[in-house]
Amino acid sequence: MIGYTMVGTKDLDRAVVFYDAIFTEMGFTRCFKDDQVSFWGDKVNVEAPRFATGYPFNGEIANVGNGGMTAFLIDSTVKIDRLYAIAMGLGGSDEGPPGLRPHYGKGFYAAYLRDPDGNKIAFVC
Template identity: 65%
Template sequence: MIGYTMVGTKDLKRAMRFYDPLMALMGQERCYCDEQVASWGRKDDDRTPRFFTGYPFNGEAATFGNGIMTAFLIETADVINRLFRIALENGGSSEGAPGFRPQYGEGFYAAYARDPDGNKLAFVCYDARKPFAP
């Protein structure tokens, strides 16, 4: 159903420095880049949803709203932990540390961050396994 998601930025080079390591860990490659926009996804499959960041087309300031979020489906809690750490190390801020969110279902594990422009991101796994406790 989703063709692509786009979030605005006021500094494309900074946004690419933020997103490149996250997308690499998620197995996504940079598909396109020019002076206005960059995208990640799969170069070999243009039907796979892509993620874009760029300057707004109308030339006005990039804005974000409360309640708007892009959620990336991730295979394991370990990868979510790594993505969250990378986001913070590259200028992002925390909106919720990695952990189980039982209110959303058994096995729902997530971390929430904002990119340097304030866009909210979620890294989620629907069937994470709790660590073994002796």
Template identity: 65%
Template sequence: MIGYTMVGTTDLKRAERFYDPLMALIGQERCYCDEQVASWGRKDDDRAPRFFTGYPFDGNCASVGNGTMTAFLVESADVIDRMFEIAMERGGRDQGKPGFRPQYGDGFYAAYVRDPDGNKLAFVCYDARKSSASRT
């Protein structure tokens, strides 16, 4: 259903430094990069969804939409914990520490951050195991 998602940035190099290690943790490669945009996904499958960040096409400043969020499906709570740490180290802002969200399902584990440009991101796992760590 989704071909790609794109979020705006005011500093592409900073955005690349923020997203490169996060995408690597979930097996997404840098697929494309020029002076306007960078993308991550699967180089071997151009039909798989990709994630982009870049300067807005119209040349105006990037702006963040209230209620807009990109959620990345992650294989485990441990990877989400690491992604959250990296996001905080790379200039992200905490919008919801890693943890179970039982209101969304028994195994729903997530963390919420804003990237350095203010774009909201979620790292989610739908079937995390409580026994894998001491999370509440």
């Protein structure tokens, strides 16, 4: 259903450093980058969903809306803990440390954070 998700940035080089580390840990590579945008995902399967960050097409400054979030499905709590630590070390900000969230379902484990531009992301399993 989803082709790609994109979040805005005010500093593409900083965002690429942040997301390169996150997606390398997740086993994905950067598929494309130019001076406006960068994409990560499966280079071979063009039908697989991808994630992008870049400058807004209209040339205005990227804004972060409240309520928007991209959640990445991760296969283990250990990997969520690692991803959260990587993100925090690269300028991410905490929105909810790794842990169980029983109010979302039995065994639901997640970490919530914002990237250096303030975009909210989550790692869940």
